[in-house]
Amino acid sequence: MSEPAVITPTLTIARPQAGEYAPYYDRYISLVQGEDILNTLDQQRRETMTLLCGRDEEDGDFRYTPGKWSAKEVLGHVCDSERVFAYRALRIARADATPLAGFEQDDYVRNGPFAQRPLADLVEDFIAVRRATLSLLRNLDEAAWSRRGIANKSEVSVRGLAYIIAGHELHHRGILVERYFVGSR
Numbered sequence: 001m002s003e004p005a006v007i008t009p010t011l012t013i014a015r016p017q018a019g020e021y022a023p024y025y026d027r028y029i030s031l032v033q034g035e036d037i038l039n040t041l042d043q044q045r046r047e048t049m050t051l052l053c054g055r056d057e058e059d060g061d062f063r064y065t066p067g068k069w070s071a072k073e074v075l076g077h078v079c080d081s082e083r084v085f086a087y088r089a090l091r092i093a094r095a096d097a098t099p100l101a102g103f104e105q106d107d108y109v110r111n112g113p114f115a116q117r118p119l120a121d122l123v124e125d126f127i128a129v130r131r132a133t134l135s136l137l138r139n140l141d142e143a144a145w146s147r148r149g150i151a152n153k154s155e156v157s158v159r160g161l162a163y164i165i166a167g168h169e170l171h172h173r174g175i176l177v178e179r180y181f182v183g184s185r
Helices: 023-029 037-052 057-061 071-093 105-111 119-138 142-146 158-180
Strands: 148-151 154-157
Touching (some): 023 158, 037 119, 037 158, 057 071, 071 105, 071 148, 071 154, 071 158
């Protein structure tokens, strides 16, 4: 005999308000439309996968200007940043009051092996990271979403971090479309 389906009530996560994140992150949060952040994050996974699937290694290695990150490095940066933001969300959601350090994105890219990896592997990594982020966020209770902590010397809420993750990905996907894959080179 099969187990009865467990129905989890849908939780509405309000947009974060000013003061729930450092003003710097307004540039990302303002890109996120609507208030269904979990659906937005899931839809982004599909949209980014569609943008990147079928691209070849030349596309992945492309730099629109010498010294800029390659498309592979941009994707690696998005994955690393999402891992950091999701880790912060986990710690804060669990009421860990320990201040969390910042991270230097250029060092992460410089020391990440993104250029040596096939683009298809990096796309799979993005999918895995986003699924893990969604699993974490979908399993938070209502109280966890409004908890706040300190990350990179600024107060941030869990819902602020969810919107930062989404906005950061949108920002970089926009750059990939506008500067890397213009007219599908």
